[in-house]
Every structure is written in structure tokens, then in C-alpha cells.
Amino acid sequence: MPETRTPYEPESYAAAAAALLGLVLDPAWIAPVNANLRVLAAAAELVEAFPLADEIDAAPRFEA
Amino acid sequence: MSATGSPTAATIAAAIAHGRTTAREVVTAALDRIGRLDGRVGAFTDVLSARALARADAQDAARRLGARRKVELPEAHRARAAAYLITAAEGATLHLDRLRTRPQDFDPAVRDRLIAGAMIPAPHVERAQRFRRWYRARVLELFETVDVILAPATPCRAPRGGQTHFVLDGVTLPVRANIGVFTQPISFIGLPVVAAPIRLDAGLPLGVQIIAAPWREDLVLRAARHLERTGVSAAPIAEFDR
Numbered sequence: 052m053p054e055t056r057t058p059y060e061p062e063s064y065a066a067a068a069a070a071l072l073g074l075v076l077d078p079a080w081i082a083p084v085n086a087n088l089r090v091l092a093a094a095a096e097l098v099e100a101f102p103l104a105d106e107i108d109a110a111p112r113f114e115a
Numbered sequence: 116m117s118a119t120g121s122p123t124a125a126t127i128a129a130a131i132a133h134g135r136t137t138a139r140e141v142v143t144a145a146l147d148r149i150g151r152l153d154g155r156v157g158a159f160t161d162v163l164s165a166r167a168l169a170r171a172d173a174q175d176a177a178r179r180l181g182a183r184r185k186v187e188l189p190e191a192h193r194a195r196a197a198a199y200l201i202t203a204a205e206g207a208t209l210h211l212d213r214l215r216t217r218p219q220d221f222d223p224a225v226r227d228r229l230i231a232g233a234m235i236p237a238p239h240v241e242r243a244q245r246f247r248r249w250y251r252a253r254v255l256e257l258f259e260t261v262d263v264i265l266a267p268a269t270p271c272r273a274p275r276g277g278q279t280h281f282v283l284d285g286v287t288l289p290v291r292a293n294i295g296v297f298t299q300p301i302s303f304i305g306l307p308v309v310a311a312p313i314r315l316d317a318g319l320p321l322g323v324q325i326i327a328a329p330w331r332e333d334l335v336l337r338a339a340r341h342l343e344r345t346g347v348s349a350a351p352i353a354e355f356d357r
Contacts, residue, residue: 064234065231065234069230072215072233072234073215074230074233075215077218080226080227083223083224083227084227087227087228087230087231087232088231088234090199090231090292091199091203091231091232091235094196094197094199095200095236095239095243097193097196098193098196098197098200098239098243098246099242101190101249103242103245103249107245107248107249108245108248109241109244109245109247110244110245110247110248110251
């Protein structure tokens, strides 16, 4: 196991994910898409930092 | 407020609680003092004061409704983050075919956000959904002891048409991604809400959210009607130069 986390590079991630998803990225979109990916990564980090018990399952819809 | 010295926070809180003053009067007086003490600070108070007054007005509206308790939504900042992840992924999934075939038809800011949303790793979305389960249970517990929760709907007055950025707490932020900072933690778990416009002056109003437990639309509509009848909430035609 490496001791330090590899830095996240949205640009290379977006290029690989676009190929997987069948999206064609105009070069002009790359910078704003990267900025969005960084915001989403920060949000994911904040959510993941909160400990949850294993038995708490997903809540994709609500019933009264 | 006393001319000889500043009252303590406890004195101010008691005065508001007993109706001798309002949160809006206290905040306005404090902002006036800051403006008098230092003209340079005044350059910042326009934007900071909007947020402070939004909170003060929500507090005054709460008092007019006979509100007696202050409750805190647990982990609201994390709820916003989780809501952001889920809506980005859901929006991207809904529009993925169109992003492939006719991306030029999207508003550029929406398109870029949707493309990024399509690339969120599944564990990030699943974790956000599991957090939503936890958060919903905690908020529903609050409704065991209160009927209605009041909160600001927006951090400032309505922005102008076409305005892309505003300043909150000294930080310049995009309007679209941040206008909903107070509504996201509520809509995230599907609670019924009425956003009641609270008139400050002849300018644009501020919104106050009236929030209740699931299926208690009757309570939020009743509270909103009370605010309307007592003149706390009103939506006259606004002057746009304010």
C-alpha cells in the first residue's frame, strides 16, 4: 500500500470517463468540466468524512 | 440600544424574546454603528448585512408566529454536499443521451455540470444516498417536538436577472450554485415547504421557509396564511433600484 495518496487529476480522469460514457468533449469545455469535477470531489470528501453504520442503507425514495 | 455602552447579548436576546425590540432593529443598529466607526468597513457591510438581515427577518417572522424554540438541522452542510452529488448524478443520467447527441442545445454552465455529474464514481453517489437516510431520520426526530420550522429561503435578496455571482460572507460565489444553500438541506429529504416573501422596504423581499414534516402541508399553509393575514408576509410590486 502506498503511504501517500496519488493526487487527483480531473483532466485525465475526465478524458478516460468521457470515452467510457461515449461523450465527446470540446476542448473549450475541459476547464469548466474540471472545475465541476473538483467541486464534486470536495462534496464527496465531505460526505465520506461522516461515519455511517453499515446497516444504514441508501434512501433513493421516500414513503410517508 | 443604550447610548452609554453596548448591551450584552443576553440583554438583547431577552429584549427580542419579550417583543421590546426586533432582531431586525438590533442588526440594523449594529450595522449602523459599524458604518459610523469605520467607513472602510462600510464597503463590505452591504453584502454582509444582506445575510445578517435575512437571518434577522426569519427570526422576527418566527416570533410573530409565536415560535419559542431554536432547533438545529444536524450536519446541514453535509446534507448540501450530498444533495449536490445526488442531483448532479441524477441530472446527468436523465440527460446523458442528449449530452451525446446534441450538447450544443444546453446552456453551457448546465452542460458542463451535467458532464461532470455523469462522471461521479458510483460509491460517491451511494454514500450520499446512505447519508440521506441518516439525515432524514435525524430531521424527522426534530418534528417529534416541533410542528413547523422557519428558516431563511435565500442568503440575500433576489439577485438581478442575468447576475452570475454574488458575495456571501466576503467570498464571491456563483449565484446558481449557492442561491439554494438554505433550501437544499430541506428539499433533499422532500419536506413540504412554503416560501413566504417577507417585505423589508419598497425593494425586493426576502424569503422565509415554513417547513413541516412529510404530509403536513396543512401546517405550512396555515402558518403562511397567518403571516399573510398579520402583514408579516407580503409581495407588493417591488422597486428594482433597491
